[in-house]
Amino acid sequence: MHFRIQIVAVSEEGTEHCQEIADLVRSKASLETLGLTLNESKQILHDLQQSIVLHQVNAFLTEQRSCPHCQKPRLIKDNGIAVLRTLFGEMTLPNPRWCHCSCSRQERRTLRPLSSLLPERTSPELLFMESKWASLISYGLTIKLLQDFLPIDHKHSAPTVRNHLFRLAERHEAAMDEEKVFFMEGCQAERDCLPIPDGPLSVGLDGGIVRARRGATGEKTANLFEVIAGKSILSFRRDDPEEVPPSSKCFALVQIVDKKPKRRLFDLLLSQGMQANQQVTFFSDGGDNVRRLPEFLNPDSEHILDWFHITMRLTVLGQCARGLQQPAAADAANEEASLERCLESVKHSLWHGNSGLARDRLGDVEATLEMWDFDEDGIHTPRKDSESASRMLKYVRELDIYIRNNTGYIVNYGERYRCGERISTGFVESTINQVVSKRMVKKQQMQWTPKGAHLLLQVRTQVINGDWAETFRGWYPGFQPGNAVISASELLAA
Numbered sequence: 074m075h076f077r078i079q080i081v082a083v084s085e086e087g088t089e090h091c092q093e094i095a096d097l098v099r100s101k102a103s104l105e106t107l108g109l110t111l112n113e114s115k116q117i118l119h120d121l122q123q124s125i126v127l128h129q130v131n132a133f134l135t136e137q138r139s140c141p142h143c144q145k146p147r148l149i150k151d152n153g154i155a156v157l158r159t160l161f162g163e164m165t166l167p168n169p170r171w172c173h174c175s176c177s178r179q180e181r182r183t184l185r186p187l188s189s190l191l192p193e194r195t196s197p198e199l200l201f202m203e204s205k206w207a208s209l210i211s212y213g214l215t216i217k218l219l220q221d222f223l224p225i226d227h228k229h230s231a232p233t234v235r236n237h238l239f240r241l242a243e244r245h246e247a248a249m250d251e252e253k254v255f256f257m258e259g260c261q262a263e264r265d266c267l268p269i270p271d272g273p274l275s276v277g278l279d280g281g282i283v284r285a286r287r288g289a290t291g292e293k294t295a296n297l298f299e300v301i302a303g304k305s306i307l308s309f310r311r312d313d314p315e316e317v318p319p320s321s322k323c324f325a326l327v328q329i330v331d332k333k334p335k336r337r338l339f340d341l342l343l344s345q346g347m348q349a350n351q352q353v354t355f356f357s358d359g360g361d362n363v364r365r366l367p368e369f370l371n372p373d374s375e376h377i378l379d380w381f382h383i384t385m386r387l388t389v390l391g392q393c394a395r396g397l398q399q400p401a402a403a404d405a406a407n408e409e410a411s412l413e414r415c416l417e418s419v420k421h422s423l424w425h426g427n428s429g430l431a432r433d434r435l436g437d438v439e440a441t442l443e444m445w446d447f448d449e450d451g452i453h454t455p456r457k458d459s460e461s462a463s464r465m466l467k468y469v470r471e472l473d474i475y476i477r478n479n480t481g482y483i484v485n486y487g488e489r490y491r492c493g494e495r496i497s498t499g500f501v502e503s504t505i506n507q508v509v510s511k512r513m514v515k516k517q518q519m520q521w522t523p524k525g526a527h528l529l530l531q532v533r534t535q536v537i538n539g540d541w542a543e544t545f546r547g548w549y550p551g552f553q554p555g556n557a558v559i560s561a562s563e564l565l566a567a
């Protein structure tokens with residue numbers, strides 16, 4: 074049996090043009106030869122696309138042919154061809170050069186009419202699918218994945234995908250408003266006139282380290298650079314208080330290349346409907362860069378050291394302490410001074426916002442550890458644990474500096490907790506892990522330039538936030554993305 078697939082193009086005037094797309098031959102039916110194969114479907118899709126696109130372009134060229142001033146047809150200078158990359162393959166199109174009509178003065182003697190129809194040579198739908206997937210998985214896998222199911226040509230490579238994504242991200246970056254130090258405008262009286270805002274916003278900010286490509290940071294030694302990522306959670310909306318889960322959005326930036334970090338965070342909060350009279354709590358990981366970012370963004374904001382980051386450090390210390398062979402607790406006093414008991418007390422003090430007492434108790438831990446390298450007579454005798462002890466000592470001193478630097482941001486977590494207020498944004502999974510690590514750190518052989526990482530993160534956060542299609546519609550008003558079957562969050566959880 075033959076199956077001929079034909080396309081009939083019907084013009085505006087009603088003339089029909091018939092073209093054969095495929096001729097499939099099938100002999101006896103069997104389970105595996107019923108219907109179309111994937112390869113046939115790819116070829117048919119490609120040829121169908123080529124035929125439709127060609128008809129559309131030819132109709133456009135016919136319509137444009139006459140001079141807009143005197144209506145005489147313009148002379149053909151030469152007949153070139155152009156290539157358009159689409160989701161259904163590479164299309165070859167006529168790209169003629171016409172002479173301008175002599176009836177009016179023109180700056181140039183010739184024109185290529187296709188340039189006005191196709192200012193870019195990749196279809197928005199292909200750009201959208203490429204960039205969406207490449208923000209979630211590697212550039213190389215993205216193109217292989219698309220080629221698996223779609224008739225995308227084999228010259229289309231991972232670097233092409235990367236360059237497209239960078240160009241899109243740069244386009245979005247260029248449209249951002251200017252950076253400011255101070256984003257709080259208006260006075261209290263003006264703020265009092267605003268409508269009642271939505272629920273409080275909780276913004277978790279986190280720093281992480283990404284491995285740079287050699288020489289990419291411009292220094293010979295340091296080949297690491299810092300990424301800041303954040304997540305903003307709106308506790309409830311007044312018009313939809315039952316919304317589950319609460320609306321959250323993330324953002325990320327590479328500080329050494331980002332010229333507008335505060336604007337970026339501010340815009341994110343605005344996109345969640347932030348008002349100047351809305352309560353905003355910033356939770357930071359305690360790093361200096363991270364802590365400074367949200368300053369002067371909202372008049373009704375508080376800044377808190379994220380409890381999650383405190384507990385992470387204490388957990389590491391607890392593991393160190395358990396790993397050490399401690400001198401037998403001969404008496405009650407000794408038991409009292411055991412490292413684990415001291416650490417419990419540090420945690421207890423911090424939980425109640427008492428950073429002074431926490432540092433005192435850390436001092437006790439430090440003193441205990443320092444004694445470990447000396448016997449009762451004060452003679453230095455390295456014990457078999459001394460290496461682990463000195464490592465723990467290092468962590469203890471780091472934690473002490475950490476608490477000292479963040480004293481102003483350590484609050485009474487216990488009280489907040491009892492009142493049902495948030496004490497952290499990162500208990501389930503830290504933002505840096507979700508936004509950055511899964512794409513950039515886990516595969517250690519991947520090495521990034523700070524600029525490349527920054528641009529990728531801009532697309533990635535928009536895809537995760539579900540804003541990427543809207544950004545595309547801003548650029549290409551007629552763009553209609555297909556229904557996304559796999560969501561970014563499903564893929565991240567995989």
Ligand SMILES: [Zn+2]
Pocket residue numbers: 140141142143144145174175176177
């Ligand atoms: Zn003319």
